Amino acid sequence: MPSGDHGPGSISDDDPSFAQKLGYLFEHSRDENGVPYTGKKIAERANRLGYSLSDAYISQLRTGKARTPSFRTVEAIARAFDVSVTYFLANPEEDLDRVRQQRDYVALLATTGTFLSGADVGRLDPDTIDVLIDLLKVVKARAIDNPDHTNEGPSAPQDHSPA
Known part of the structure; x- marks a missing residue:
């Protein structure tokens, strides 16, 4: 060593x-x-x-x-x-870093109310997880900046025709 x-x-x-x-x-x-x-x-x-x-x-x-x-x-x-x-x-530090990275990713999914249906997080490579974490941080920051905005999904199209 x-x-x-x-x-x-x-x-x-x-x-x-x-x-x-x-x-x-x-x-x-x-x-x-x-x-x-x-x-x-x-x-x-x-x-x-x-x-x-x-x-x-x-x-x-x-x-x-x-x-x-x-x-x-x-x-x-x-x-x-x-x-x-x-x-x-294996390199234990590398393994710990990957576990921490995945934990952060899952925590950000939970705090931003984001769901990736059918995504197998364990199969994502570390670079992809990093990109997703960065994206989720932006979503989280916007949610904090705009607390009145609710996460109800896309709104139904408005019908503006006269009755």
Whole structure:
């Protein structure tokens, strides 16, 4: 890992490899006695949790000789280190940013009384959500500036012909 003070659930912006993330855990995690973990100890812990993992394979993952562990292996290592599987799979900050972005979008939909029938927000890319958030902020600002304007939908056409 780069030399910043990143905790076991954090990673740097340059998205380190699996080997780097695993190496970081070995460097910074300690057992209940304060002793750094060894590959053997992590394999034993994983095996006690019901997984099948060898010290030799962990060594290959640490050095980068093995680069594509199965999800089950990633899960075993994560559980043995007592960290979330997402530590290895994604950039947690990026995931949190996306969740915050979607939360803001949904909140703006609610406060502006806007409905997107049939829209699957989870399938929208971040740039589209940003554009929609900006648009909804304008709608919200106009609603605040014109509180007398009710949101009753389009009005019926007026008939101006003589009776």
